[in-house]
Amino acid sequence: MRAVLNMSGRPVRIPAAPVAEHLRSLLDAGMGWTRITRAGKCSTCTIARILNGQELIRRTVADRLLAITYRPAPGRYVEATGTRRRIQALIAIGNPVTGIAAEAEVDHSVITDILNGCPRVRGITFDRIAATYDWLAHQPPVTSRASSATACRNRGRREGWRDPQWWDDMGDIDDPDFDPNTAERPANRDELSAYRLSEIAHLTSLGVPKNEIATRLGMNPDYVRDLIRDEVRTGQAKPSYEAAA
Incomplete structure (x- = not known):
């Protein structure tokens, strides 16, 4: 089987460097070793070898590890920038605060606090807003009132909030050091x-x-x-x- 995979251009063992880079990004974001090993269905020894410079790893292991996405533990508090940007983006395409709160199953006051600049949110709030954003980003607004959707879009334009398509193109929605106001400035x-x-x-x-x-x-x-x-x-x-x- 190994020979067949190698001849087909899909070798059993592949370079580990991209996996090591992904693992470091997960660790930097606050995801612990235990959660990584559970999500990737591998041992801490495997993770350690990759981070310490192992050159090749099995493709199946690489695929599992690269598929891991960071999600903070429910009780953990995390930086609120990405959550706030997701809410702003949903408002910019016509979703009212009450509709976003209902979809995310959080109180609308939580949404308001985040918009008003609260610096940190609970992991469970991060998860719920992220899931709501993924669902609503390319859906019609969650309101039957055209005037409400229009008011939300107008607010988004007035505040300079980017919509989901903009974030899809630019990325970095969770990066607090990324400044949307300078992202489109021509490079000097x-x-x-x-x-x-x-x-x-x-x-x-x-x-x-x-x-x-x-x-x-x-x-x-x-x-x-x-x-x-x-x-x-x-x-x-x-x-x-x-x-x-």
């Missing part, structure tokens, strides 16, 4: 340069040819080659970048 010269260098480093590490990198980034191939050479000379890039001819 230094930011664009840093982005291009990062993309060049990433693509060359994957063995993408320099000419193709230049095409993807809309850059001159000779300039891309010069950038890679300069990065290698200054020690900011690995010599393996030069292998992408």
Whole structure:
């Protein structure tokens, strides 16, 4: 079976680095080892080996671990930014506070407190609002009154709240350091340069040819080659970048 999977392009063992990165993001978010091992149906030894640099893991284990999503424990208090943004986004598409509260099975005063800036919410509130958001984000407003939906949309525009589609496109809805007000600002010269260098480093590490990198980034191939050479000379890039001819 292993030989068949390898020949079909689906090897039994695959690189563990993406899984390690995902595990670290779960731990950073506050998810404990016990909950991760239970959700991933694996041992703490497996988690430890991956985090300590194991290069390859079984595909089935990787699939289970990558499928884990962070959900705070019901009694745990968590940062409220993502919950507040979800409520704002639902209001921006026409959902009234009372309708959101009813769907989430929380008191409407809880929604109001979150909108008014309460810094933390209980894990169970986070869960319920997140589930409500996932359900209502692409549904008609939960009100039969057109005037109520219009008032909610007007409030969203007035407050500058982003709708679910915007968050789908941009991501980072739970990141308190992400500022929606500057997200759509055109990148300045230094930011664009840093982005291009990062993309060049990433693509060359994957063995993408320099000419193709230049095409993807809309850059001159000779300039891309010069950038890679300069990065290698200054020690900011690995010599393996030069292998992408």
